Amino acid sequence: MNKLVYWKSPLIDNLENWIKKEHPHFLPEWDILLKKDLELSQRAGFNRSDNSTLDRKGKFNTIFHTQTLLPWIPFKEYPRESFSDCMFESAQLIADKGKTIDFFWSGGLDSTSALLTFNELGLHKQLHIIIGGKSESSEIFEKFIKGRIDYTIAEGWDDTSNLHAFYGIARPDKHVLCSCNEFDIMFGGKAHFGGRGVKVENPYSWKIKRRYYTSRHAWNNSIDFKGDWVDIDNYMPFVMQPPLEKWLCNHVINENIIYYDPTDESWNHKDWFSTGFSPNAPGQEHYKKCKMPLRDFLYMLTKDEYISYHQPKVASSVRLNPRGPSPWYGRIHAITNNGDIVTNDNFYDFDWTNYIIGL
Numbered sequence: 001m002n003k004l005v006y007w008k009s010p011l012i013d014n015l016e017n018w019i020k021k022e023h024p025h026f027l028p029e030w031d032i033l034l035k036k037d038l039e040l041s042q043r044a045g046f047n048r049s050d051n052s053t054l055d056r057k058g059k060f061n062t063i064f065h066t067q068t069l070l071p072w073i074p075f076k077e078y079p080r081e082s083f084s085d086c087m088f089e090s091a092q093l094i095a096d097k098g099k100t101i102d103f104f105w106s107g108g109l110d111s112t113s114a115l116l117t118f119n120e121l122g123l124h125k126q127l128h129i130i131i132g133g134k135s136e137s138s139e140i141f142e143k144f145i146k147g148r149i150d151y152t153i154a155e156g157w158d159d160t161s162n163l164h165a166f167y168g169i170a171r172p173d174k175h176v177l178c179s180c181n182e183f184d185i186m187f188g189g190k191a192h193f194g195g196r197g198v199k200v201e202n203p204y205s206w207k208i209k210r211r212y213y214t215s216r217h218a219w220n221n222s223i224d225f226k227g228d229w230v231d232i233d234n235y236m237p238f239v240m241q242p243p244l245e246k247w248l249c250n251h252v253i254n255e256n257i258i259y260y261d262p263t264d265e266s267w268n269h270k271d272w273f274s275t276g277f278s279p280n281a282p283g284q285e286h287y288k289k290c291k292m293p294l295r296d297f298l299y300m301l302t303k304d305e306y307i308s309y310h311q312p313k314v315a316s317s318v319r320l321n322p323r324g325p326s327p328w329y330g331r332i333h334a335i336t337n338n339g340d341i342v343t344n345d346n347f348y349d350f351d352w353t354n355y356i357i358g359l
Contacts, residue, residue: 002354003067005232006219007334007342018352054215064355067337068215069235071242075207077253078246083293084300090241091117094178095126099234102170103178104221105129105145106316107136109291110183112307113298114238116144120301124149128175130221132166136314137307167330168224173339176234179218183239185209186248187291188259206252206259214240223330228346230339251293260290276315287313 054062056072081089091114094101103118105111118124124144129151135141145151154166170177188206218237222230239245251257261283271278278284288309299308334342342350 002065003337004064004334004342004355005067005069005235005337006216006332007064007066008220008223008330008332018348023353054212056211056215060212061357063357064334065357069232070215070237070240072211073242073245073249075210075249075252078250080250081243081247083247084297086243086247087113087117087297088121089243090238091121091123093241093243094176094236094238095121095123097176097234097236099126100171100175101127101178102172102175102222103127103129104170104180105131105135105151106180106314107131107138107140108314108316109294109298109307109311110180110239112137112140113294113301114178114180115140116298116301119144128152130154130166130169132163132316136311136316139304140307164224164330167221168226170222170225171227172222172225172230172234173227174231174234176236177218177222178236178238179221180238181217181220182214182237183291183294185214186239186245187294188257189261189290206257210245219332219335220330223332225332225341228341230335230341232335232337232339258290258292260287272315277312279312284312 054066054068056068056070058068058072095118101118103111103115105115115127115129118127127149129145129149131141131151131153133154152169154169214237218235239248248257272281295308299305302308331343332341333344333347336342
């Protein structure tokens with residue numbers, strides 16, 4: 001059975017049209033599978049119409065028999081390590097690939113903490129930092145990045161630009177693909193800003209999201225990559241490295257995690273939609289009480305109280321360019337387990353009966 005390691009929603013429409021035309025007798029079964037995927041996606045706290053689930057245990061088969069690239073870390077108690085040690089160990093595991101690390105930095109709490117972890121270990125020269133326009137921490141940029149670390153700022157961030165410049169910078173064929181997208185969900189956040197209205201107030205929801213929701217996000221940062229092949233072994237989200245994930249399992253078992261939703265009833269506020277920044281949203285104060293281990297770690301490295309404890313939550317993907325086309329419509333529709341990239345140009349070159357369960 002051929003598999004995919006990544007796919008996104010536009011593939012559904014293309015594939016459904018193809019099945020209707022080429023294999024109409026398979027369509028009823030495909031519809032059943034789609035409904036199962038969507039039901040699980042909603043259970044995981046994702047209220048969009050496209051599928052975003054991927055079972056890291058490998059027991060639940062999605063329509064396209066998608067496989068996970070991240071090892072499953074069983075939910076149990078692990079030997080105790082300090083949070084700082086787990087941050088450093090995770091950064092070192094990524095660097096041990098011996099490749100340039102395409103690292104996405106917004107200037108927020110998560111990406112700045114990871115950035116300074118690499119820096120503290122003297123690994124900063126291995127980084128290629130990708131920045132989508134103006135960062136949230138100009139001080140960090142001036143002090144730690146400018147003149148010290150290779151970086152690229154996506155061009156054309158104005159009212160007429162779109163997100164595709166940003167999502168086309170990474171080189172997952174040659175470089176490690178390292179994002180911090182997963183920090184929110186792993187530290188008790190709801191699915192993401194698209195999951196507004198979903199309640200995440202119990203450990204069960206955290207377990208579902210960790211198992212089904214965290215295994216594909218980093219690929220989204222490269223969906224406009226112009227190549228035809230990627231090295232799937234380059235997929236290395238920062239917080240999903242085993243040392244940190246084991247620490248988080250202990251954190252949940254000890255009932256120390258704080259579940260949060262910075263958008264809550266204020267999501268419809270125009271500031272969220274227009275800029276990704278709503279500092280006075282009611283959920284912001286609750287958000288600032290969360291991720292305390294990460295906040296304390298960042299303060300240890302910087303002694304900066306503002307960026308460690310008081311900087312508001314920003315919706316980075318909205319902030320980048322709220323007026324541009326959605327990033328869900330990037331060049332890449334899917335990536336196979338061989339690293340081959342599926343696009344509009346080669347979509348019909350694939351025999352999809354080898355990928356769809358039951359066909």
